Amino acid sequence: MSISSDVWNIVLVVALVLAVVVLLVLVATRRRLLFRGRTSEVLDDTGEAPQAAVVVHGVKVDDHDARRRQIEVLSGRLGWRAPVWLETTAQDPGRGQTRKAVADGASVVIAFGGDGTTRAVAESLARTGVPMGLLPAGTGNLLARNLGIPPNRLESSLHIALTGRNRTIDIGHVELADTLDSPPRKESFLVMSGLGFDAEVMATTAPELKKKIGWVAYVVAGASRLRGRRTPVTMQVDDGPVQQRKIRAVVVGNVGMLQGGIQLMPGALPDDGWLDVVVVSPRGMTGWLPVVGAILTRRDHTTVEHFRCRTIEIHADRPMFAQLDGDPTGTAQTLKARVDPLALVVRVPG
Template identity: 85%
Template sequence: MSISSDVLRDVVLIAVLVIAVVVLITLVLTRRRLLFRSRPTENLDGASEAPRAAVVVHGKKVDDHDARRRQIEVLSGRLGWRAPVWLETTIEDPGRGQTRKAVADGASVVIAFGGDGTTRVVAGSLAGTNVPMGLLPAGTGNLLARNLGVPPNRLESSLHIALTGRNRTIDIGHVEMADAPGAPPREESFLVMSGLGFDAEVMATTAPELKKKIGWGAYVIAGAGRLRGRRTPVTMRVDDGPVQQRKIRAVVVGNVGMLQGGIQLMPGALPDDGWLDVVVVSPRGMTGWLPVVGAVLTRRNHATVEHFRCRTIEIHADKPMFAQLDGDPAGKAQSLKAWVDPLALIVRVPG
């Protein structure tokens, strides 16, 4: 029995309509799946699964906490993040316990909101955790932030980097300092620079009120009054090399090389090269500082400015000297041993 052309036409038309409906339904379902995946999922209690940061904030470095906190919450929301956990440091705990709590609670990034000292403490607790550290630099020096390209005292820009920037893995320096021969050493970490002598003395004797008024210029004023001074005999051992003797005014061990104003104290220092850079300064009297300044500014060698690169260094002085860690006074020490922990910390930097 033959099928009429009208019946055949109707069958073809129905088949085409069925195929069109199937294609349309498939497109709609696919679009819905894509839209669903692009939105933050929710728990049974309605909590969003958007990432969440923790902010470890230095109580005395940040003014108007409530306003800054609200600003950070608003900016975080605009970037698709939940309101961050706010953890303030205390005299008893400058950030170690707060950082460990943030990691244990599952923070996607832990942000150090303060100066280099707060950053150093937070970094020491984040090392090896695979949780990145963000920077909201609000101190006087902010040297780590400057060396990594994070703008100091610009909250919106630095928060944007902390939440959406590129991860960069950097080294951490460690030091053991002892107050006297045979005394039990105290171990600390540093990200910028540590050292003994003139620079540490300046940092220890700079008036906090002056730092608040004129910033890092207060260090210049304090340093000008301490240019006179005798050199201290020390012995040094760089890596597995021989013991060397020097008479010094200062020794600085650095993980990065740039100071305020873009001055390169250690031009070859990189935060992720697996090395420590060392500068030994040995001027005689006040006039001896002139070639030191010239050597630093012109990046040329001079007998009073020596540069080393090492994995470890040990320094023993004839008498206790002022010590510093990332620009913070660290009391006095008669011996210092420093070593590098390569690529131990993840930091958010500009993308």
């Protein structure tokens, strides 16, 4: 006896409906498990639910009250107490707030802002063993991107910050001097520090444009500054010989990926105990074409040099624009950088 085509059609429709229902149930179940948490597994040493501290940028994060309520609700679903809320100020971008959070016994300190906020929090968390979580809300968010943490997705990044895997990474320390004879100012970086073209672009990009189109604003600003003269520098990598170059930019990195997934330093890892260095020396406007080609294809070219080191010292013939983790930091004529291996614990997807 054969089955009519109408019966087959009915069977196929029923099977399709059942498959959709099963898929929806699985998605809903996974979402409930993701945010329900199990309090018994996250109790701290005192038998209480743990508590995070959130160091939030006073300007970059919009609608603080709504974000705070959202974080409190999500924390509760994961078995955590409502977090301590600490806002940055113009005088203190996060260092003092982080030290207070550690002294008060926070189980994790969460940087809620851009790479500048992250850097300030990390400086005070270094060598404490207290993990840092990331709620990336800036323009670049390069550390988060390199660690696989989704920018501007609060629920996902908070889940990682509270329940993710601990990963210990390096920190870069840098000394920048305005002139060859002036005392240096000491800073830290987690992503990249540099002199020259990249820092100039970051310093001259209009904040209004960044707010409108995000990191693409850097591309717009960079296009107008491709023309420029090279600067003579002397450079010493570790204990090697002093070398001379004429450069447009030098970048010292702890991680290698830029916005858009571009690998400026393909071999850079945040926990390998090394700094990766790129020296860019194009001559004129057309000299940038092989630079872009070398970066995109990851091939060597005479205008793009790569180094790996634990320390590097650079002296320029004139002051150059400087940047730390994408934040302009004035000008400098001297840059000295060193790596501090495995100094910081960060929560990453796990």
